[in-house]
Amino acid sequence: MRLVKPKRKSAAENVLPLINVVFLLLIFFMLAGALEKADMLNIDPPETLATELPDDTTAILLVDEQGALSFRDEIVGRDQIVARLTAWFAEHPDGRLKLKADAKSDAAEVIALIEELRAVGLKELGLLATGAS
Template sequence: MQFTDPPRRKPPESIVPMINVVFLLLVFFLTTAQIAPPEPFEVAPPVAAPDGAPPEGVFTLYLGAEGGLAYRGAALGDEAVLAALKAAKAAYCAVETCDPPLVFRADAAVPGARLAALLPKLGALGFAEVQLVTVPR
């Protein structure tokens, strides 16, 4: 007696190639993402009326609640931070067109007199535009 062989099922599709593509995309996005450096200290920006997105720039200066200045993670002292900012701007102006805005992240607890005293010093460094970061009400 002859029996016919039962029909064979196709083997299931392998998902390994799809997993490989997903991991390659993950690695691509992780390596091309721009990771922002951490802020040197916590800053609570003052509250203002919403007028758009927060400013972004090449140069970001931090002013803490105690009145300390910081630039690129260095919180040395007013004169040292301003000197580092001036050197960074000079290096930037040697390569790019030289009219970058300065993003100023000041804590809301800082007195206005401290902020007003810094503005002429920043103008003397050549920053024609200073953008103060605020949060919406």
């Protein structure tokens, strides 16, 4: 009886399954990281030096660079926002609102919007910003 010695695998053949597994893990984490819910408008918030995180909120108002508004995942016109917020505050008297404005948006427009929100009866407004690098 003659026994055949098994061929010895080269180093490349031993590493190939490991490379396949690492590649599949890379694809998995790329997809898993991309499944985050995106904002309705493309917003680049200003930077802040504050270190504490804002409290949880029930509603976020987005303002993009051109001044377009998004409230509760809907694009809202400037003339409709007061009515929407009045109805929302009637349903949520203790509700809190946060404003997320683009860093390149006109500051005077944002301040005018905040004044309109104050007329609705807004008691507290959080302004969202990113941390300074």
